[in-house]
Amino acid sequence: MKRLLLVAAVAALVAVPAARANGDPASDVLITNQVYIGPEVPLSNSDRDALVKTVAAANERGYPIRVALIPFTSDLGTAVSLWRHPRDYAKFLGSELAFVYTKPLLISMPSGFGFYHGRKPTTKEERVLARVRPGKSPSALALSTAQAVRKLAAANGVEVPAQSSGGGHDWRDRAIIAAVGLVVVGLIAYVAVRRIGRGRREAQPQQ
Numbered sequence: 037m038k039r040l041l042l043v044a045a046v047a048a049l050v051a052v053p054a055a056r057a058n059g060d061p062a063s064d065v066l067i068t069n070q071v072y073i074g075p076e077v078p079l080s081n082s083d084r085d086a087l088v089k090t091v092a093a094a095n096e097r098g099y100p101i102r103v104a105l106i107p108f109t110s111d112l113g114t115a116v117s118l119w120r121h122p123r124d125y126a127k128f129l130g131s132e133l134a135f136v137y138t139k140p141l142l143i144s145m146p147s148g149f150g151f152y153h154g155r156k157p158t159t160k161e162e163r164v165l166a167r168v169r170p171g172k173s174p175s176a177l178a179l180s181t182a183q184a185v186r187k188l189a190a191a192n193g194v195e196v197p198a199q200s201s202g203g204g205h206d207w208r209d210r211a212i213i214a215a216v217g218l219v220v221v222g223l224i225a226y227v228a229v230r231r232i233g234r235g236r237r238e239a240q241p242q243q
Contacts, residue, residue: 060114060128061111062104062111069102071087071088074105084178087181090186093196103141103143104142105177106125106145107174121150122147127152148170149184164184182198
């Protein structure tokens with residue numbers, strides 16, 4: 037009986053973090069990381085790196101900020117009711133992180149941006165964000181989020197350089213395009229050779 041109780045207690049302890057991760061994944065990631073990007077978000081490495089490096093540069097230069105990129109409802113976990121309400125989600129997520137992080141927090145959704153800084157006023161930041169148009173696709177949203185971070189930092193006297201996203205394609209994208217191009221060229225050459233061979237055979241006099 038004691039062994040069964042012990043197993044049940046261990047199982048309960050293991051289940052709690054798992055339930056929390058499913059409930060609000062961004063709150064788990066942002067405890068230690070500066071940027072939350074859902075694992076299923078289709079971003080190229082270059083777009084992802086550009087956003088992460090922009091946030092890191094802002095922190096290193098004296099403007100602390102953490103960012104949650106939310107292009108899909110699935111990135112909210114069980115907080116899906118806050119979809120299209122970035123300001124409300126910013127407050128919700130900020131309260132989740134309050135025991136480890138109380139500095140600026142930026143939420144990025146296709147519908148807009150949300151900013152939270154505990155009990156401090158955010159009127160200035162909201163005016164800054166109102167001048168940034170959020171992207172609708174994941175790639176465009178990541179680009180506009182990096183822009184928002186730079187503008188927020190600049191409004192607080194911190195200059196953050198723009199990071200190159202590599203035109204939205206990483207080396208794998210270019211490799212795939214090159215491979216497809218080679219296949220197309222090969223098919224064209226094959227068809228041309230076949231036509232030349234057929235023409236020569238038809239041109240030969242029949243015996």
